[in-house]
Amino acid sequence: MPxxxxxxxxxxxxxxxxxxxxxxxxxxxxxxxxxxxxxILQVTVDQLRGDLPTRYYDRLGKGGFKYLWEQGLVYANAHxxxxxxxxxxxxxxxxxxxxxxxxxxxGNLWLDRAxxxxxxxxxxxxxxxLSKGADVNEKTEIDPTQKAAKVEGRSPAAIRVTTFGDxxxxxxxxxxxxxxxxxxxxxxxxxxxxxGKAFWFSKASGEFVTSNYYFDDYPQWVKDWNAKKxxxxxxxxxxxxxxxxxxxxxxxxxxxxxxxxxxxxxxxxPHPYGAADGKYYTTMxxxxxxxxEITLDFAKTLLVAEQLGKDDVTDYLSVSFSSTDYxxxxxGPSSLEAEDNILRLDRRLAELFEAVDQHVGLKNxxxxxxxxxxxxxxxxxxxxxxxxxxxxxxxxWSKEEAIVRLKKQFNIHGxxxxxxxxxxxxxxxxxxxxxxxxxxxxxxxxxxxxxxLPGVSMAVSSKALQRGNLPETPLYRAVRNNFYxxxxxxxxxxxxxxxxxxxxxxLVVASSHGSPWRYDSFxxxxxxxxxxxxxHVTRQVYTVDIASTLAAYLGIKPPxxxxxxxxxxxxx
Numbered sequence: 001m002p003x004x005x006x007x008x009x010x011x012x013x014x015x016x017x018x019x020x021x022x023x024x025x026x027x028x029x030x031x032x033x034x035x036x037x038x039x040i041l042q043v044t045v046d047q048l049r050g051d052l053p054t055r056y057y058d059r060l061g062k063g064g065f066k067y068l069w070e071q072g073l074v075y076a077n078a079h080x081x082x083x084x085x086x087x088x089x090x091x092x093x094x095x096x097x098x099x100x101x102x103x104x105x106x107g108n109l110w111l112d113r114a115x116x117x118x119x120x121x122x123x124x125x126x127x128x129x130l131s132k133g134a135d136v137n138e139k140t141e142i143d144p145t146q147k148a149a150k151v152e153g154r155s156p157a158a159i160r161v162t163t164f165g166d167x168x169x170x171x172x173x174x175x176x177x178x179x180x181x182x183x184x185x186x187x188x189x190x191x192x193x194x195x196g197k198a199f200w201f202s203k204a205s206g207e208f209v210t211s212n213y214y215f216d217d218y219p220q221w222v223k224d225w226n227a228k229k230x231x232x233x234x235x236x237x238x239x240x241x242x243x244x245x246x247x248x249x250x251x252x253x254x255x256x257x258x259x260x261x262x263x264x265x266x267x268x269x270p271h272p273y274g275a276a277d278g279k280y281y282t283t284m285x286x287x288x289x290x291x292x293e294i295t296l297d298f299a300k301t302l303l304v305a306e307q308l309g310k311d312d313v314t315d316y317l318s319v320s321f322s323s324t325d326y327x328x329x330x331x332g333p334s335s336l337e338a339e340d341n342i343l344r345l346d347r348r349l350a351e352l353f354e355a356v357d358q359h360v361g362l363k364n365x366x367x368x369x370x371x372x373x374x375x376x377x378x379x380x381x382x383x384x385x386x387x388x389x390x391x392x393x394x395x396x397w398s399k400e401e402a403i404v405r406l407k408k409q410f411n412i413h414g415x416x417x418x419x420x421x422x423x424x425x426x427x428x429x430x431x432x433x434x435x436x437x438x439x440x441x442x443x444x445x446x447x448x449x450x451x452x453l454p455g456v457s458m459a460v461s462s463k464a465l466q467r468g469n470l471p472e473t474p475l476y477r478a479v480r481n482n483f484y485x486x487x488x489x490x491x492x493x494x495x496x497x498x499x500x501x502x503x504x505x506x507l508v509v510a511s512s513h514g515s516p517w518r519y520d521s522f523x524x525x526x527x528x529x530x531x532x533x534x535x536h537v538t539r540q541v542y543t544v545d546i547a548s549t550l551a552a553y554l555g556i557k558p559p560x561x562x563x564x565x566x567x568x569x570x571x572x
Contacts, residue, residue: 032571033553037366037530039309040168040550041356042318044094045345046087046187046325047513049333049374050078050522052342056249059343063350068369072528073569077540080373080523083478083494083516084423088121090372090523090543091190091320095163097547097562099481104160105190109148110487111419111426118421120149122189127153127213131205154185155213156194161561163193164547165316170195171556175313177306181208181299182320183291187372191318199302201294203282206231208298221305231285231294238270239288241336242343245269250336258380258510259337260330262287269336287330289344291323296348300355309360314554319352321345325375332378332510366530366553368546371523378510382498389498392455394420402449410442422501422514423482424489425450425459439463447491455499460492478516527570537569 053065060066068074080090082100084107092098092105100106105121112119129152162170165178178196182188185200192198192214199222202209207226210218218226245251259267263280265287266272273284285291299319302308308315324341331337349369356365379389397403398417407416415428425446431437443461450459458475465483470476479492497519500512513520525541527549544564551558552566 032555033531035363035531036554037314038311038364039356039360039366040164040314040316040554041352041365041367041529042094042164042191042316043349043352043367043369044091044182044187044191044318044320045369045371045524046184046320046322047328047333047373047375048324048371048524049519050076050371050524052324052333053524056339056342059243059247060346061350063353064346065349066346067350067353068367068526068528071534072367072526073532073534074536075525075541075567076536076538078370078523078525079518079521079540079542081478081521081542081544082481083475083492084482084514085373085516085520086422086514087184087325087372088186088190089482091187092159092163093543094370094372094546095165095191095193095318096159096161096559097164097544097551097564098161098559099544099563101481101483102161102561102563104158104484104487106482106484106487107422107424108186109421110424111421111489113432116429117150118148118419121158122154122156122186123149123151124153124155124157124211124213125151126157127155127211129154129202129209129211130215130218131202131207131209153213154189154198154200154211156189156192156198159190159194162559163191163196164550164559165191165193165196165318167551167556167559168314168316168554169193171554172313177308177313177315179302179306179308179316180318180320181295181302182318183286183295183322184320187320187322188318191320196316199298201231201282201286201291203286206276206282219305221301225298225301230297231282231290232276234273234285234290235276235281236274238272239290240270241340245336248336248339250334250339253334254336256332256335256378256380258378259332259335260509262330265330267331269340271337286322287326289323289341289348291326292321292345292348295319295321296352299352303355303359309356309364320372321348328375328511328513329509332381333375334377334381335510362529364530366532366550367526367528368550369524369526369528370543370546373513374518374520374522375513376498376500376511376515376517376519379498379500379502380510387498390455391502392495392499394425394493394501397425397450397453400449400453402452403446406442406445406449409445410437412437416446420493421489423493425491425493426489443490450491450493455496456493457496458494460494462488462490462492465492475516478521527567532570533572535569535572541565541567 180188180192180198183201188198188200382389418426418428447459548564
């Protein structure tokens with residue numbers, strides 16, 4: 001059993017511990033556990049807030065969430081410790097055990113100061129997709145971050161440190177098989193790391209794709225899977241309720257004014273997918289449980305085709321389910337759609353665990369489930385319960401009287417704000433180039449004025465973050481954990497609790513995550529399978545602890561930027 005030292009906060013808000021193990025390893029390896037697993041299965045559910053797996057517990061099956069919660073080790077108070085709770089940030093944190101200030105993925109998008117262009121986190125002009133035309137029509141995507149990518153190439157090059165999968169690969173002299181699968185490219189690439197292989201779903205082609213960073217050509221089994229055209233089988237069908245409507249908690253809430261009707265997908269059940277050649281057909285698949293079903297089928301095929309867990313070298317498979325995120329954006333987590341999606345996700349998890357049990361054996365598999373971030377309830381829903389909430393429009397800030405007054409004070413005649421790319425505000429190029437302007441004074445004054453605007457809780461300048469003399473509060477630590485100077489903007493904005501941006505390129509969405517507040521930081525964290533015992537732990541832990549714990553479990557070195565605790569209960 002490990003003895004954990006108390007963690008001390010570092011200047012970057014990271015945690016370090018020095019675990020000491022009474023080794024239980026056999027003579028064949030140096031891992032501190034009796035039976036080293038043949039497979040690490042890391043499941044990430046996009047926007048799975050920590051309370052959602054048990055919100056509908058009485059209607060869950062036996063093999064999914066209930067298997068994890070009743071036979072696994074559940075950390076009931078797990079959180080991300082960084083401020084910008086977005087997809088790439090959370091996935092990379094899970095994979096590396098590092099904060100964004102270390103791994104560098106500070107947001108889904110950032111402004112490249114050298115080019116003046118918005119950068120999508122994993123875009124890479126040096127690598128092309130293996131499928132021609134797989135990226136051409138991605139602008140039909142509900143996710144606006146996809147629209148910002150200037151090139152179709154994808155790679156993990158922007159991740160500044162190693163992942164757990166990388167270390168597993170290095171420890172085995174390259175023999176460990178490491179794979180990441182997701183509907184979202186960034187959900188697959190971040191978890192596969194630099195040394196693994198990633199596959200993701202192209203909405204343009206309706207296929208799972210990859211780039212030539214990973215392969216020169218698709219493995220035959222991928223070609224065969226794509227040839228089956230499984231996504232096209234949903235054409236002219238609907239997403240209908242799994243159970244009798246009256247059995248749902250949100251049975252009387254099927255049509256809420258704040259929900260989004262995406263191109264005829266509707267606000268009420270059943271939701272029609274339409275024809276397979278429809279402009280938004282594949283997007284609608286991903287905004288429903290169909291996206292998880294497709295991901296699961298591909299992952300199960302990969303598991304068998306690549307013979308994961310079939311030798312003495314521990315392999316790694318990451319499966320990131322994305323539908324919960326898209327459903328949450330369109331309808332909110334407190335909706336009939338979100339409820340049905342969770343019940344269906346529970347079945348997909350059971351099918352995944354059953355497939356792993358048949359192919360590898362759950363006793364030979366260490367499962368860890370978490371989420372890249374949580375998610376807020378919609379302002380409409382909160383207001384119906386008399387809870388304050390609202391929407392905010394950063395595009396209007398330049399016209400605010402306080403900002404106009406500030407421009408006069410600093411003798412600024414042109415544009416002051418270049419753009420707002422959540423969660424960062426960027427000063428204009430002319431401001432950056434003007435050496436006569438006292439940048440530190442300007443940023444401090446602008447931060448003060450922004451913090452006084454409706455819906456803004458705090459604004460922190462990059463100059464202040466670099467000086468490092470900010471108050472030691474949870475919010476400031478979270479913002480500091482998100483700061484990486486080459487990519488972070490000039491001022492970090494934290495909205496008031498339950499205030500959100502609800503417009504992305506003209507598409508109005510019901511809710512949006514990306515804050516340091518508890519509804520966004522709170523995620524499930526469960527270890528199961530292998531030799532893991534059943535227990536529930538209520539002390540607060542962090543997502544950076546996962547990679548360090550996995551590395552310790554196998555007796556290998558942790559990822560290069562990992563500063564999380566080793567969770568001792570995993571070894572008991």
